[in-house]
Amino acid sequence: IAKEVAKLLEMKAQLGEDEGKHKFVLKTPKGTRDYGPKQMAIRERAFSAIVSCFKRHGAEVIDTPVFELKETLTGKYGEDSKLIYDLKDQGGELLSLRYDLTVPFARYLAMNKITNIKRYHIAKVYRRDNPAMTRGRYREFYQCDFDIAGQFDPMIPDAECLKIVHEILSDLQLGDFVIKVNDRRILDGMFAVCGVPDSKFRTICSSVDKLDKVPWEEVRSEMVGEKGLSPEAADRIGEYVQLHGGLELIERLLQDPKLSQNKLAKEGLGDMKLLFEYLTLFGITGKISFDLSLARGLDYYTGVIFEAVLLQQENEPREEPLSVGSVAGGGRYDGLVGMFDPKGRKVPCVGVSIGIERIFSILEQRLEASEEKVRTTETQVLVASAQKKLLEERLKLISELWDAGIKAEMLYKKNPKLLNQLQYCEDTGIPLVAIVGEQELKDGAVKLRIVATREEVNVRRESLVEEIRIRTSQC
Amino acid sequence: IAKEVAKLLEMKAQLGEDEGKHKFVLKTPKGTRDYGPKQMAIRERAFSAIVSCFKRHGAEVIDTPVFELKETLTGKYGEDSKLIYDLKDQGGELLSLRYDLTVPFARYLAMNKITNIKRYHIAKVYRRDNPAMTRGRYREFYQCDFDIAGQFDPMIPDAECLKIVHEILSDLQLGDFVIKVNDRRILDGMFAVCGVPDSKFRTICSSVDKLDKVPWEEVRSEMVGEKGLSPEAADRIGEYVQLHGGLELIERLLQDPKLSQNKLAKEGLGDMKLLFEYLTLFGITGKISFDLSLARGLDYYTGVIFEAVLLQQENEPREEPLSVGSVAGGGRYDGLVGMFDPKGRKVPCVGVSIGIERIFSILEQRLEASEEKVRTTETQVLVASAQKKLLEERLKLISELWDAGIKAEMLYKKNPKLLNQLQYCEDTGIPLVAIVGEQELKDGAVKLRIVATREEVNVRRESLVEEIRIRTSQC
Numbered sequence: 037i038a039k040e041v042a043k044l045l046e047m048k049a050q051l052g053e054d055e056g057k058h059k060f061v062l063k064t065p066k067g068t069r070d071y072g073p074k075q076m077a078i079r080e081r082a083f084s085a086i087v088s089c090f091k092r093h094g095a096e097v098i099d100t101p102v103f104e105l106k107e108t109l110t111g112k113y114g115e116d117s118k119l120i121y122d123l124k125d126q127g128g129e130l131l132s133l134r135y136d137l138t139v140p141f142a143r144y145l146a147m148n149k150i151t152n153i154k155r156y157h158i159a160k161v162y163r164r165d166n167p168a169m170t171r172g173r174y175r176e177f178y179q180c181d182f183d184i185a186g187q188f189d190p191m192i193p194d195a196e197c198l199k200i201v202h203e204i205l206s207d208l209q210l211g212d213f214v215i216k217v218n219d220r221r222i223l224d225g226m227f228a229v230c231g232v233p234d235s236k237f238r239t240i241c242s243s244v245d246k247l248d249k250v251p252w253e254e255v256r257s258e259m260v261g262e263k264g265l266s267p268e269a270a271d272r273i274g275e276y277v278q279l280h281g282g283l284e285l286i287e288r289l290l291q292d293p294k295l296s297q298n299k300l301a302k303e304g305l306g307d308m309k310l311l312f313e314y315l316t317l318f319g320i321t322g323k324i325s326f327d328l329s330l331a332r333g334l335d336y337y338t339g340v341i342f343e344a345v346l347l348q349q350e351n352e353p354r355e356e357p358l359s360v361g362s363v364a365g366g367g368r369y370d371g372l373v374g375m376f377d378p379k380g381r382k383v384p385c386v387g388v389s390i391g392i393e394r395i396f397s398i399l400e401q402r403l404e405a406s407e408e409k410v411r412t413t414e415t416q417v418l419v420a421s422a423q424k425k426l427l428e429e430r431l432k433l434i435s436e437l438w439d440a441g442i443k444a445e446m447l448y449k450k451n452p453k454l455l456n457q458l459q460y461c462e463d464t465g466i467p468l469v470a471i472v473g474e475q476e477l478k479d480g481a482v483k484l485r486i487v488a489t490r491e492e493v494n495v496r497r498e499s500l501v502e503e504i505r506i507r508t509s510q511c
Numbered sequence: 512i513a514k515e516v517a518k519l520l521e522m523k524a525q526l527g528e529d530e531g532k533h534k535f536v537l538k539t540p541k542g543t544r545d546y547g548p549k550q551m552a553i554r555e556r557a558f559s560a561i562v563s564c565f566k567r568h569g570a571e572v573i574d575t576p577v578f579e580l581k582e583t584l585t586g587k588y589g590e591d592s593k594l595i596y597d598l599k600d601q602g603g604e605l606l607s608l609r610y611d612l613t614v615p616f617a618r619y620l621a622m623n624k625i626t627n628i629k630r631y632h633i634a635k636v637y638r639r640d641n642p643a644m645t646r647g648r649y650r651e652f653y654q655c656d657f658d659i660a661g662q663f664d665p666m667i668p669d670a671e672c673l674k675i676v677h678e679i680l681s682d683l684q685l686g687d688f689v690i691k692v693n694d695r696r697i698l699d700g701m702f703a704v705c706g707v708p709d710s711k712f713r714t715i716c717s718s719v720d721k722l723d724k725v726p727w728e729e730v731r732s733e734m735v736g737e738k739g740l741s742p743e744a745a746d747r748i749g750e751y752v753q754l755h756g757g758l759e760l761i762e763r764l765l766q767d768p769k770l771s772q773n774k775l776a777k778e779g780l781g782d783m784k785l786l787f788e789y790l791t792l793f794g795i796t797g798k799i800s801f802d803l804s805l806a807r808g809l810d811y812y813t814g815v816i817f818e819a820v821l822l823q824q825e826n827e828p829r830e831e832p833l834s835v836g837s838v839a840g841g842g843r844y845d846g847l848v849g850m851f852d853p854k855g856r857k858v859p860c861v862g863v864s865i866g867i868e869r870i871f872s873i874l875e876q877r878l879e880a881s882e883e884k885v886r887t888t889e890t891q892v893l894v895a896s897a898q899k900k901l902l903e904e905r906l907k908l909i910s911e912l913w914d915a916g917i918k919a920e921m922l923y924k925k926n927p928k929l930l931n932q933l934q935y936c937e938d939t940g941i942p943l944v945a946i947v948g949e950q951e952l953k954d955g956a957v958k959l960r961i962v963a964t965r966e967e968v969n970v971r972r973e974s975l976v977e978e979i980r981i982r983t984s985q986c
Binding site: 122 | 536537538539540541543544545546547548551554555566567568569570571572573574575576577578579580582596597598599600601603604606608618619621622623628630635637639651659661663664667668670674678789792793794851853887888889890902903906907910913914916917918919920923924925
């Protein structure tokens with residue numbers, strides 16, 4: 037035993053030494069990850085559901101560069117601007133990686149003088165945030181954005197955005213969810229009637245935005261302590277932000293002696309009522325909650341805002357449904373395009389962004405728990421041989437299959453063992469094996485094996501393509 | 512008239528003034544572009560052909576971050592390293608944007624200890640090159656990579672890569688093309704027998720690489736003048752690099768008194784012969800040219816190298832077919848993964864990269880010339896109304912259609928004119944209009960109009976989904 041241990045220790049020492057030789061760290065940058073074939077299969081399923089929905093609603097698709105001129109992003113994100121990745125100045129223009137898809141979209145509209153478009157855009161965005169990778173929070177992450185730009189009658193495009201969130205979250209079967217809705221005008225009106233000075237609207241709004249993560253007492257002390265709001269004003273806000281409900285709450289607030297006197301709040305509440313009427317026609321009010329505590333961080337919103345959160349699963353019983361985080365959000369931003377237009381011409385916009393990484397995390401965890409086997413290729417048939425010296429015949433056959441549009445693989449060995457070829461099919465889920473043998477070659481036939489049943493049939497070579505198509509038509 | 516001119520001049524002055532107020536430049540960064548809906552439609556067609564081919568060959572798909580640790584890219588690209596985009600040091604790791612997909616792939620294999628995979632990866636890469644946008648040369652551009660990693664019998668995966676290039680270029684119908692093939696071992700053997708000192712192999716190889724752009728005389732004077740090669744050695748190289756052909760050339764060089772004495776050249780020529788045998792079985796030697804002038808710029812190739820070039824179209828007659836540039840390239844790189852492995856363990860790899868931007872340029876130009884109308888949405892039906900006050904009914908109907916999976920749009924107006932609704936279908940290519948009217952509502956029916964023929968049929972509401980499906984099944 038001592039000898040064995042000594043040997044192992046020596047091996048370990050050698051290993052350490054070798055690793056010392058290796059000068060660089062073998063990793064992806066902080067907050068990023070690779071997607072292997074299995075993760076990609078999950079990712080593509082989710083993307084496909086989302087793209088189908090966007091196309092169902094008649095959206096076109098665009099793409100913009102991963103970086104923008106630094107000045108394009110300046111002054112659009114408020115306090116979050118510090119999280120923008122800049123490129124090194126290597127001579128030429130100063131560039132930054134895009135922080136979201138909304139600002140590049142607004143730049144695109146202004147630059148091309150487009151006043152009317154419904155588009156989606158699925159791409160990666162970059163934020164130098166503190167990553168929390170197990171919860172799906174990364175520094176490089178996908179956003180799936182759908183936006184409607186143009187001058188239209190109130191709340192029709194806004195209602196469609198909420199319908200889209202509802203369709204996608206239902207389709208992905210992520211469990212129960214609620215879509216919280218509010219309006220920046222209602223918030224501003226509320227701040228005004230609570231006695232918040234105009235100059236403090238945005239910063240108090242940021243405080244309210246934290247209510248989904250920290251309790252009211254903490255938010256209140258930030259407002260009063262850090263931000264110098266009067267305790268009375270804070271307490272008045274405190275009463276409003278605990279309100280949430282549906283049409284009846286909107287009606288009640290429209291009668292609220294203070295709010296109903298504020299022009300902005302009245303406008304916002306009127307539109308909110310209209311929105312709920314449209315959502316009733318769509319049959320989705322059951323998952324919509326008008327919630328006065330919803331504020332959204334970004335500076336550019338001007339009207340309706342919303343955020344979808346997943347609720348605790350039923351199989352994890354809690355006293356109250358607990359939100360496990362936002363998976364979609366959006367709102368109306370009528371001023372952003374004007375910031376890019378030389379003449380300040382406005383293009384009203386409303387849009388939604390699906391936070392796909394959190395959805396991936398959930399789908400990935402669920403798949404691991406279920407032990408379902410995910411195929412990572414679509415290969416229909418493996419071209420194999422039972423005897424030696426048939427490489428040329430395999431190459432000829434696989435080439436015929438490829439040219440006929442059949443998804444086919446072979447092992448890259450001159451003389452692979454039949455057992456290894458069959459094992460490869462088991463491992464990767466290939467349903468059929470086309471076996472080339474000397475006798476079959478003479479007969480102008482191929483032996484087709486069905487992996488699942490181990491059944492084998494002789495197929496005439498000229499019928500092979502058709503036979504494979506029929507037998508894999510469900511794939 | 513003078514008054515009018517004065518007015519116009521005043522307006523112009525105002526315009527200039529307003530533009531002065533607008534502080535930033537409205538553009539995308541140098542060497543980049545936006546893709547509008549029309550360009551995206553073309554792009555997705557090309558991607559779809561390429562992905563189909565990769566899947567037909569049984570490839571899995573992976574994705575890696577857009578940036579890597581700077582040191583991951585260091586020392587992999589030779590003279591081209593100066594073209595790498597670095598990120599600004601904002602604290603934390605030093606990062607660079609990826610320059611290609613091959614080095615991240617090798618890093619991925621080493622990091623995850625994968626010794627055996629066939630994968631594709633379609634993503635943007637970044638090079639601070641001099642852009643030539645009309646010819647499809649950008650600083651941000653897509654690469655479509657297919658690679659086979661693993662220890663296999665010689666030339667089988669290599670032949671498949673060439674088959675893939677052949678399939679994709681045929682499928683995209685870009686016109687005539689030729690795939691030039693060579694081998695780094697043949698080049699190195701050739702340099703040795705021509706009397707190039709070992710230390711000058713890589714730099715002389717770089718000179719040879721320029722032969723597709725500049726004439727031999729210029730390359731020769733670079734070799735002799737700048738790089739200090741003897742005129743005799745250069746002249747010997749000059750004789751070899753004008754050779755190109757097929758199997759018969761390989762056979763001749765295998766008998767070449769000088770080359771046949773060189774171990775590397777002999778190995779390379781032996782494998783080249785094997786490769787041509789496999790390509791004959793695939794039936795694609797007609798488009799393959801063994802070309803001793805092909806060198807490829809990148810440092811990491813170790814065996815077979817290849818490059819596909821499009822030839823001048825027949826409708827533009829020239830004396831000789833003229834190459835309009837490389838659209839795909841690749842080769843074998845058996846040492847790259849080992850550079851990342853702590854123990855230097857090698858994973859042999861061969862792969863191909865499709866240069867999709869040049870292909871886009873061609874498809875885009877062709878489409879513009881043809882005046883073919885490209886649809887940018889897949890919308891099957893527009894939900895319209897003939898009378899006023901039917902917004903609610905339109906919302907109810909469109910919601911039913913969406914929930915049934917029908918791709919449907921409506922105008923975001925309370926009371927749109929029927930003519931405007933029909934015009935929208937004409938403009939965007941929507942084939943059907945479902946018209947809600949008061950009489951139809953009473954009858955439980957919807958009027959379905961076929962845009963192309965102006966035919967109108969009354970359809971019972973419960974049959975509408977089925978009717979739309981049947982009538983758009985070809986879409």
